[in-house]
Amino acid sequence: MSLWDYVSSRRQQLLTDTYQQASLVFQCMVVATLVGIAVAVLAYRSERVARPVIATTVTVLTIPSYALLGLLIPVLGLGVPPSVAALVLYALLPIIRNAIAGLRGVDPGLVDAARGIGMNRLAQLAKVELPVAWPTVLGGIRVATQMSMGIAAVAAYASGPGLGNEIFSGISGLGSANALNQVLAGTIGIIVLALLFDAALVLLGRLTTSRGLRG
Numbered sequence: 001m002s003l004w005d006y007v008s009s010r011r012q013q014l015l016t017d018t019y020q021q022a023s024l025v026f027q028c029m030v031v032a033t034l035v036g037i038a039v040a041v042l043a044y045r046s047e048r049v050a051r052p053v054i055a056t057t058v059t060v061l062t063i064p065s066y067a068l069l070g071l072l073i074p075v076l077g078l079g080v081p082p083s084v085a086a087l088v089l090y091a092l093l094p095i096i097r098n099a100i101a102g103l104r105g106v107d108p109g110l111v112d113a114a115r116g117i118g119m120n121r122l123a124q125l126a127k128v129e130l131p132v133a134w135p136t137v138l139g140g141i142r143v144a145t146q147m148s149m150g151i152a153a154v155a156a157y158a159s160g161p162g163l164g165n166e167i168f169s170g171i172s173g174l175g176s177a178n179a180l181n182q183v184l185a186g187t188i189g190i191i192v193l194a195l196l197f198d199a200a201l202v203l204l205g206r207l208t209t210s211r212g213l214r215g
Helices: 003-009 011-043 047-062 065-076 080-104 108-116 121-158 164-172 179-208
Strands: none
Touching: 003 011, 003 179, 011 047, 011 080, 011 121, 011 164, 011 179, 047 080, 065 080, 065 121, 080 121, 108 121, 121 164, 121 179, 164 179
C-alpha cells in the first residue's frame, strides 16, 4: 500500500490525531506564555532573581524528554496530564529568557518619559515595556512552539494524544505492511503542523507589532 493509499484509508484517524496534536501544543503554549511572561516580569529587574530562574529552566531542558515523562508518569499518571506538564516545562526556557532580554532591552528613556507623564508602574509595563519587548518575546514563543511540536510526539510514550501515536505504532511494528507508512504519516503531519503554527505566529507578530518595531 502506498503512503497516499494509507492516508486515504486512515483519513479520519489521522485527522483526529492531527487535531489532538494541534490542540495539545496550542493550549500548552498559551499556558507557558502566560507563566513565562509573568515570571520574566517578576525577574528581569533583579539579576539575583533572574539568574536562578533561568538556571532552573535550563536544567529542565537538559532532561531528556523520555526521562522527564518517566518521572512525571508516577505522579500524574498516563495520558494528557504528563504530556501537558512536559510541554509547558520545556517551553518555559525560551519564553522566559527572551522575555527578560526583551524587557531589559527597552530604552530607559521611554520608561522615564512614561513616568514623566504620570504613568504608574503597571501602566509603564503594559503600555510601554511589554509592547516594545514583544517582538523579542514572540521570537521565544516561536522557538518554544517548534520544540513543543516535536516533544508532543514523544509524549505518545506516556499515552499522550497526537500524531506521535502513529510514529510509535509504526516503530513497534517495523517489518509489517504499513509500519513505514505510519511513521511517515505521523512525521509529515507534525512537520506540516509546525510550519502552520510558525506561519500563524509570524502573522500574529505582524498584526500585534507596531510598524516602527518590525525587524
